[in-house]
Amino acid sequence: MLSEDGSGEDDRDITEEAEGEILSDRNAGKYWDNATLDSKKARKIFLTVMLVIVLTIVIMLVVFLMQSPKQEYPTYDQIIQKLNLAVTMLSPYIHIKTQLIGQSVEKRDIILLKMSPKAVNRSLAGDPCHHPLVWVVCGVHAREWTSPLTCLSFIQKLGDIFVNTASQDGDNILRSLQFNILVVANPDGYQYSMSSPTRRLTRKNRRKSSCPDSSLAGVDINRNFGSGFNYGDDCYGQVCPFNATPCSITHGGEKAFSEPETRVVRDAMTAEVPWPETRVVRDAMTAEVPWPETRVVRDAMTAE
Secondary structure (H helix, E strand, O other): OOOOOOOOHHHHHHHHHHHHHHHHHHHHHHHHHHHHHHHHHHHHHHHHHHHHHHHHHHHHHHHHHHOOOOOOOOOHHHHHHHHHHHHHHHOOOEEEEEEEEEEOOOOOEEEEEEEEEOOOOHHHOOOOOOOOEEEEEOOOOOOOOHHHHHHHHHHHHHHHHHHOOOOOOOHHHHHOOEEEEEOOOOHHHHHHHHOOHHHOOOOOOOOOOOOOOHHHOOOOHHHOOOOOOOOOOOOOOOOOOOOOOOOOOOOOOOOOOOOHHHHHHHHHHHHOOOOOEEEEEOOOOEEEOOHHHHHHHHHHHHHO
């Protein structure tokens, strides 16, 4: 339609309106396209984050499951409780009992566990030719926590062998023996080494001495026996003074058998002489001939 002057303004107005609608439609399309793109990007980021979280959780679970369970080492009191429990559980089936054989420097009880299968002829129990007596001594050095723990495991295993007579043929040898087992020969030092992380490496008993460092005070009861008394040093192969200094970790004391812990072992073994004796030391992966006995052998070889 023409205007009065014939310029066609109405047509132009319509055309401008149409163009505006077209531009508006285009902008709306771009907006929704952008919104769709943003939504896809956000979804991708979200899925990526969730995947990372899930993978992290899976890795943590795998690491956790692969880790060995933390070994809990029993305290002195818990060890005594375990010994009493073993007596209660096994006494209907085997000969087993605890015996107080002495006390430590700080008056802790030193308990011996005696066990043997009921097949043992009690009338011949004192005859080492028929039923040899085996001594097992653990917990001599305070810091070697695995030693008493190994002794406790040995008691459990030995009890199973005594009770289950249908087990392996080689177990018959064990069933012919009697066992005296001293789980903690150094109860004061053992308990002291557990009382604080700074005391973890304590080695000796708790005998008071002139050593200014409390963690180094005491006597190495492994070197307090009559044979091999105060022998050796703590310099790990290097030249160093004889180990009479009170702070030495291998200080053997003022004289042989000056410590109640060594006197207890001496008197108990004198009363019941063992056929063999073994001592569990260090990381419980080593069973050694006791130090005083190695000293006797070495002296004999030197004399020859």
